[in-house]
Amino acid sequence: MEFCATLPLSQLPYVYPSTLSSNKAYPFWSCKRRISSRPTRLHCSKMFVPGFGEASPEAKAAENLHNFFTFVAVKIVAAQLESYNHEAYEELMEFLSRHSLNDGDKFCATMFRESSRHKNLALRIMEVRSAYCKNDFEWDNMKRLAFKMVTESNTRLMTEYVLETSHVETEK
Amino acid sequence: MEFCATLPLSQLPYVYPSTLSSNKAYPFWSCKRRISSRPTRLHCSKMFVPGFGEASPEAKAAENLHNFFTFVAVKIVAAQLESYNHEAYEELMEFLSRHSLNDGDKFCATMFRESSRHKNLALRIMEVRSAYCKNDFEWDNMKRLAFKMVTESNTRLMTEYVLETSHVETEK
Numbered sequence: 001m002e003f004c005a006t007l008p009l010s011q012l013p014y015v016y017p018s019t020l021s022s023n024k025a026y027p028f029w030s031c032k033r034r035i036s037s038r039p040t041r042l043h044c045s046k047m048f049v050p051g052f053g054e055a056s057p058e059a060k061a062a063e064n065l066h067n068f069f070t071f072v073a074v075k076i077v078a079a080q081l082e083s084y085n086h087e088a089y090e091e092l093m094e095f096l097s098r099h100s101l102n103d104g105d106k107f108c109a110t111m112f113r114e115s116s117r118h119k120n121l122a123l124r125i126m127e128v129r130s131a132y133c134k135n136d137f138e139w140d141n142m143k144r145l146a147f148k149m150v151t152e153s154n155t156r157l158m159t160e161y162v163l164e165t166s167h168v169e170t171e172k
Numbered sequence: 173m174e175f176c177a178t179l180p181l182s183q184l185p186y187v188y189p190s191t192l193s194s195n196k197a198y199p200f201w202s203c204k205r206r207i208s209s210r211p212t213r214l215h216c217s218k219m220f221v222p223g224f225g226e227a228s229p230e231a232k233a234a235e236n237l238h239n240f241f242t243f244v245a246v247k248i249v250a251a252q253l254e255s256y257n258h259e260a261y262e263e264l265m266e267f268l269s270r271h272s273l274n275d276g277d278k279f280c281a282t283m284f285r286e287s288s289r290h291k292n293l294a295l296r297i298m299e300v301r302s303a304y305c306k307n308d309f310e311w312d313n314m315k316r317l318a319f320k321m322v323t324e325s326n327t328r329l330m331t332e333y334v335l336e337t338s339h340v341e342t343e344k
Contacts, residue, residue: 002236029287043208046308050251057244058310062317064240065233072229074313079222105325112270120335133322134220136218138230143311145234150241150305154298154299155279161284161291 069137070104073129077121091120104129241309242276245301249293264293277302 049057074096081089095118101107111122221229246268252266253261267290273279 007175009265047248048251049248049304051247056310056313057240058314059317061240061309062314062321064236065314065318066268066325068229068236069318075223076219076221079220086263089227107327108329109332112329118231120241122206122329132219132221133318136229137233139230139311139315142230142237145231146237146241146305147235149238150302153238154211154302157277157280157298158282160281162265164285 029039065133067102069102069129070107070125072132073102073125074086074107076128076132077125087115088121091117095121237305239274239276241301241305242279242297243273244304245297246273246279248300248304249297260289260293263289267293 052060074092078089078092081092095111095114099107099110108122108126111118111125113119201222210301224232246264250261250264253264267283271282272281283290283297285291307319
C-alpha cells in the first residue's frame with residue numbers, strides 16, 4: 001500500500017471559495033475592510049479585494065491551510081502506523097478510500113462515528129494537526145518562500161517573453 | 173457581468189501535490205529534514221512528514237498561496253477595470269472564460285502572448301500579486317486564524333461527539 005505517496009487528487013481540498021459575494025463597482029484602491037456605518041472613504045492604502053463577503057482572503061487562506069494540516073496529519077499518522085501497527089494502518093487506508101479529505105473537519109467527524117478504533121484514529125489525527133500547526137510548521141519559511149516565488153515567477157515570465165520576442169525579431 | 177463574484181470552481185487551483193514520492197517505512201517521530209550523507213538519526217523533535225519528496229510542506233503551502241495571490245490579483249484588477257475601463261474588463265472576462273486559473277503562472281504566461289492589450293493586463297496582474305503578497309496580505313492574521321481554527325475545530329468535534337453519545341445513553 002502506498003497511501004502516503006499516492007493520496008488521490010480527488011481527495012484533496014480546493015483552495016478558494018466556490019461562492020463569492022456580488023461584485024459591484026468598488027472604488028479604485030479602496031480599503032479591504034469597510035465599515036458600513038461610515039459612508040466616508042477610509043484612508044487605507046490597501047487594495048480592495050472583492051468577492052470574499054464577510055470573510056477575508058486571510059480567513060480563506062487559513063481555512064485552506066487548516067485542511068492542508070489535516071491532510072499532512074493523515075500522512076504523518078499513516079507513516080507512523082505503517083511502521084508499527086499495520087492493522088490500524090490498513091483500517092486508515094480503507095477509510096480513506098471511502099471518504100474525501102477535501103473537508104478536514106468533516107473527515108474527522110465521520111471517522112469519529114465509524115467505530116471505537118476509528119475514533120481513536122480520528123483523535124490522533126486531530127492531535128497531530130494541532131501540534132503540527134502550532135509547533136512544526138515553519139510559518140516564516142512559508143512566507144519567505146512565497147515572497148521569493150512571486151519575485152522569481154514574475155521575472156521569469158517577463159524574461160521568457162522578451163527572449164521569445166527578440167528571437168522572433170532576429171529571425172525576421 | 174458578475175465575474176468577481178462567480179469565478180467558477182473549476183478555475184480554482186488545487187491545494188496539494190498530485191504526485192507524491194514513494195512511501196517507505198520511515199522511523200517514528202523522525203525528522204522532516206534528513207541529510208542523506210549522515211546515516212545517524214538526527215535529534216530533531218519535529219514529526220516526519222512523508223510524501224513531499226525533495227520539497228517541503230512549507231514549499232507546497234507557499235506554492236498554493238502563490239496561486240491564491242494570482243487569483244486575488246485577478247479579482248482586484250477586474251474590480252478596478254470594471255469601474256473605469258469596461259472594455260478591458262470585458263477582455264479580461266472573456267480571457268478568463270477560456271483559460272484556467274489553476275496555475276497562476278501558466279495563466280499569466282498565456283495572457284502575455286494573447287495580444288499587446290492582454291500583455292498589459294498580465295503585467296498588471298503580476299504587479300498586483302507581488303504588491304498584494306508583500307504589502308497587503310496579513311500573514312500574522314492568517315497564522316492567528318489558523319491557530320484559532322484548529323483549536324476550535326478540535327474542541328467542537330469532540331463536544332459534538334460527546335453530546336451525541338450522552339444523548340443516546342440518556343435515551344436508553
